[in-house]
Amino acid sequence: MKGADFIRQILNPPRPVLLKSPSNYLYTKLSQITFPPNVSISPDKQLLRTQRAAENAARSARAKVIRAKALADHEAHVRGKQWQLQELDRRRAEEEKRREEEDEQIRRVNELYESRKFSNTRATWEFAGLKESVRKYERETKTQWRHSPDTFPEEFEEATRKAEEKEAERKREEEEKIKFVTIKTRNPRR
Amino acid sequence: MGYRWQTRNYFGFLNVEENRKRIAQVAAELIQEFQQMMNGDNLTLKLIETDTSELKLPKGLALENVDLRTLALPFSPEAVLPAMRLVFVEMKNQVRFALTDRQINSISTGTPAISTSILTNPFERCRLH
Numbered sequence: 001m002k003g004a005d006f007i008r009q010i011l012n013p014p015r016p017v018l019l020k021s022p023s024n025y026l027y028t029k030l031s032q033i034t035f036p037p038n039v040s041i042s043p044d045k046q047l048l049r050t051q052r053a054a055e056n057a058a059r060s061a062r063a064k065v066i067r068a069k070a071l072a073d074h075e076a077h078v079r080g081k082q083w084q085l086q087e088l089d090r091r092r093a094e095e096e097k098r099r100e101e102e103d104e105q106i107r108r109v110n111e112l113y114e115s116r117k118f119s120n121t122r123a124t125w126e127f128a129g130l131k132e133s134v135r136k137y138e139r140e141t142k143t144q145w146r147h148s149p150d151t152f153p154e155e156f157e158e159a160t161r162k163a164e165e166k167e168a169e170r171k172r173e174e175e176e177k178i179k180f181v182t183i184k185t186r187n188p189r190r
Numbered sequence: 191m192g193y194r195w196q197t198r199n200y201f202g203f204l205n206v207e208e209n210r211k212r213i214a215q216v217a218a219e220l221i222q223e224f225q226q227m228m229n230g231d232n233l234t235l236k237l238i239e240t241d242t243s244e245l246k247l248p249k250g251l252a253l254e255n256v257d258l259r260t261l262a263l264p265f266s267p268e269a270v271l272p273a274m275r276l277v278f279v280e281m282k283n284q285v286r287f288a289l290t291d292r293q294i295n296s297i298s299t300g301t302p303a304i305s306t307s308i309l310t311n312p313f314e315r316c317r318l319h
């Protein structure tokens with residue numbers, strides 16, 4: 001070694017080697033060590049204890065989460081039940097109100113009918129200001145109020161036309177059915 | 191929060207060009223003195239025999255008031271550590287011989303357990319004297 005080498009060394013000192021993954025490096029180095037056959041490795045009780053503690057903690061945390069979820073579900077269920085009951089009460093009240101209104105309407109119509117000034121027709125109901133309830137009745141029962149040509153000529157004509165169309169369609173369907181049956185019976189004979 | 195050295199690490203110190211020049215100059219002067227001390231009167235004879243053509247110095251290094259032939263003389267490895275110590279003293283503690291900041295920060299001034307035992311135990315103190 002010369003003095004110049006010393007200067008060179010002091011100006012360019014060897015850089016420390018930095019490992020990219022020191023933990024992995026250490027693990028690989030340690031795992032390469034082979035113990036002699038007479039050595040028996042006893043279990044690491046502290047490690048086992050810590051592992052068990054960690055497992056217990058995880059289990060208790062999981063149980064806590066499950067319990068909280070179940071509690072939340074139960075609360076939601078109870079809330080839902082309460083809401084259902086409230087809704088039921090509300091609907092019952094609405095129904096009651098509606099029924100009372102209808103009763104009132106029927107009472108008014110009956111009064112008119114009993115006074116013998118009006119017959120129990122659609123015109124009567126409409127006169128009594130119950131046009132909406134007539135429509136509702138028609139809609140709910142899927143029927144049509146009997147029209148008379150005197151009271152509603154246009155609607156009477158339309159109703160007649162519809163009835164005729166329906167009858168014609170029924171007849172046509174029957175005819176087609178007969179045709180189909182005859183053809184079907186003939187074919188296997190040939 | 192403990193005490194932190196207000197000094198740079200070695201690599202950080204060497205990154206500055208002026209510091210590099212300073213440290214090289216000090217080292218060269220130190221080596222010259224060392225050779226004078228070790229060889230005495232024989233130094234002139236040795237210097238005549240030495241050849242500086244094979245001398246390998248870092249590029250762009252300009253040394254002042256130093257005979258380059260002294261750098262070509264053998265320098266024993268036993269002298270390296272004391273020489274380095276002297277070089278760092280010449281740097282006036284602006285640099286520590288620690289490669290990283292972490293090493294610098296892990297330097298502690300004495301161990302408190304031992305120092306307290308020495309100070310509190312009079313017999314220990316006597317034995318030291």
